[in-house]
Amino acid sequence: MSSFGKPADVPRWVSLGLVPLVNLIAAFILAGLVVLVIGEDPIRAVQLLISGAFGSFVNISFTLYYATNFIFTGLAFAVAFHCGLFNIGSEGQAYIGGLGVGLVCLWLGAFLPWPVLLPIAIVAGCLFGAAWAFIPAYLQAKRGSHIVITTIMFNYIASAVMVYLMVNVLIAPGQQSPESVPFEDWATLPTVTEMLAAIGVPFRRVPLNLSFIWALLCCVAVFFFIWRTRWGYEIRTVGANPQAAVYGGISVSRNMILAMAISGALSGFVGLNEIMAVQERLLLNYVAGYGFVGIAVSLMGRNHPVGIVLAAILFGALYQGGAELAFEMPLITREVVVVIQGLVILFAAALENMFRDPIENFFKRRGARAEAVAAE
Secondary structure (H helix, E strand, C coil): CCCCCCCCCCCHHHHHHHHHHHHHHHHHHHHHHHHHHCCCCHHHHHHHHHHHHHCCHHHHHHHHHHHHHHHHHHHHHHHHHHCCCCCCCHHHHHHHHHHHHHHHHHHHCCCCCHHHHHHHHHHHHHHHHHHHHHHHHHHHHHHCCCHHHHHHHHHHHHHHHHHHHHHHCCCCCCCCCCCCCCCCHHHCCCEHHHHHHHCCCCCCCCCCECHHHHHHHHHHHHHHHHHHCHHHHHHHHHHHCHHHHHHCCCCHHHHHHHHHHHHHHHHHCHHHHHHHHHHCCCCCCCCCCHHHHHHHHHHHCCCCHHHHHHHHHHHHHHHHHHHHHHHHCCCCCHHHHHHHHHHHHHHHHHCCCCCHHHHHHHHHHHHHHHHHHHHC
């Protein structure tokens, strides 16, 4: 049996590539029917969606900007999932992680340039996100509280904490909007626009920034940690069979806490992309559902960094292309775009096994026939 519980004679590419592709096609077929019902041309809608996401360097930049957040939250969910934990708390962990990033930029931005400030901001986002994930992890490991319930509750607690801080503590003097003062110019993360301007190439301002490179580096780090280290092996063992892990001398509670802390740290890096690079100040509601979409990104990517990057780009394209679609086709409102995104999430995550058995049975029968012919 493979790590996903599939028969060994089913090719690996069927699970990792074909099944997600079929789910994605089914989602877009159903979305096309929705577009047709409201009176628009589904073929033109697909063309606008693709061109809106990839039709120009500006559009690609926005797609990759959204994908950056999905990579962080997708990796966060994947690490916890490999330990058998369903972390629903990336939203709150990203919120608190962004608070850590913002505080560093506010307090140290006046003294340090961004090359010095960036490592400190990374550490702060990491520690704040990990600390917020540690509490539900401890409650699960030591007290038996279900991780799904506690992480959902901590999302709401994080939101309440941020509202209090932004309204009563960190709000800029003399204004009613719950935002901090802007960061110093040298305390922000350079965007592609600024990097091109530095070499004499003027370009329209886009949100894509250096945090995308950091997200890709995190993918490499997660791969080596999960599949090439003793700690990763222990985490996967606990996720596969806790009883066997105990028999082998592996601490289940320690690895649960470790996996959740790493998960929270990865979620906290959303603050680099949103707070340090794009918003350039602390404010409310900047997470915008990235933590929840990260669950679908991870499941669609089979909890593997390569798959997560591909799924993150897909969802980034849906976000960016969907905005262009709503602008170009008046009958397709923002709510219809959300329905299309929801259908992809539904088929990619909740209904991911709908087509699995028929597809795998086809390849099993095909393999059996091939073996029978070879034996004659």
